[in-house]
Amino acid sequence: MLRRIFLLLLLLALFGCASMSETQCQVADWQRVGLQDGAIGMAESHLADYVKDCAKVGVTPDAVAYRKGWDAGILRFCTPANGWREGTQGRHQADAVCRAQSGYERFTYYLSAGLQFHRTGEQIRANNHEMRRLQSLLDTTTKDEEKKQLRFELQQLDWEQFRLRNLINQQRLLAP
Template sequence: MMNARTFFTPARLIRRCLILLALLAAPLVVSACASMSEDECRVADWQRTGYADGAAGEDQDTIASYTSDCAKAGVRPDAKAWRAGWDQGIKTYCTPARGWEEGVDGNSWKSDVCRGQPQGAAFERALRDGLKVSETRRDIQNNDFRINELERKLQKAQKDDERRSLRDQIRNLDRQQSTLRDLLSRQEKLKP
C-alpha cells in the first residue's frame, strides 16, 4: 500500500497536473479546429480572411477547412480572393523576426509555411536559431528542477556517502547550467 509521501512525489504531481491541463485544454483545441461558423461563411470577405490567415502564418490548406465548414451553410468560399489575400498576408508573416519568435516559442511546425516565399530561407534560418534557444531554455529549466529535487534529497540524507554523492550531482548540474547559460547568451545574440 502507498503512503502519502510515496503517492505525492514531485514527478507524480507534475504528471497529474499535465494530464489535468491536457483534459482542460482539449475543448479549446477542438473548438480551434472549427474554422468558421455558418453565419461567418455567409458574410466573409474572403480576401480579408485570406490576408489574416497569411499574416497569422496559416498554411495554404486553410481554405480547404473553410470549404468544408461553409458547405454546411451552402456557401462556397471564393478561393481565388482568399488566395490573393493570403499571398499578401504571408509576406508580412515570413520575416526573420517572426521566424525567430516562432522558434523561441517552440513552434517547429511553422517551418514549411514560408517555403517558396521571398524571405522564406531567412525565416527558416531564424526559426531554427529560435528553436535552439527554446531547447536550451528547456534544458536550463529541467536542470533547475533536477537541482531543486537533489537539494531536497540532500536535506533529508542521513549518510555521508549519500550527501557527498548528492553534492557532486548538484555541482555537476551547476556546471552544466553555467555552460547552458553561456550558450543561451550566444544564441540570443542571433536574434534578427
C-alpha cells in the same frame, strides 16, 4: 490586431469549433480572410476547412480571392522576426508554410536559431528541476557517502547551468 486574430483562431482550435459560423460564411471577405490566415502563418490548406463549413450553409468561399489574400499575408509572416518568435516558442512547424516563399532562407535561419534558444531554455528548466530534486535528497539523507555523491552531482549541474546560461545569452544575440 494580429494578436486578436491569433487568439480567436487558437480558441476555435482548442474548443473544436467550426472554422466559420454561418453568418461569417455569408459575409466573409475572402481576400481579407486569406490575408489574416497568411499573416498568422496558417497553412493555405485551411481554406478546405472553410469550404467544408460554409458548404453546410450553401456558401462557396472564393478560393481565388482567398489565395490572393493568403499570398500577401504569408509574406508578412515569413520574416526573420517571426521565424525567431516561432522558434523561441518551440513551433518548428512554421517552416512548412514558408518553404515556398521568398525570404524563406532568412526565416528558416532565425527559426532554427530560435529553436536552439528554446531547447537551451528547456534544458535550463530541466536542470533546475533536477537540482531541486537532488537538494531535497541531500537535505534528507544521513549517509555521508550519499551526501558526497549528491554534492558532486549538484556541482556538476551547477557548472552545466553556468554553461547553458552563457549559451542562452549568446543565442539571444542572434535575434533579429
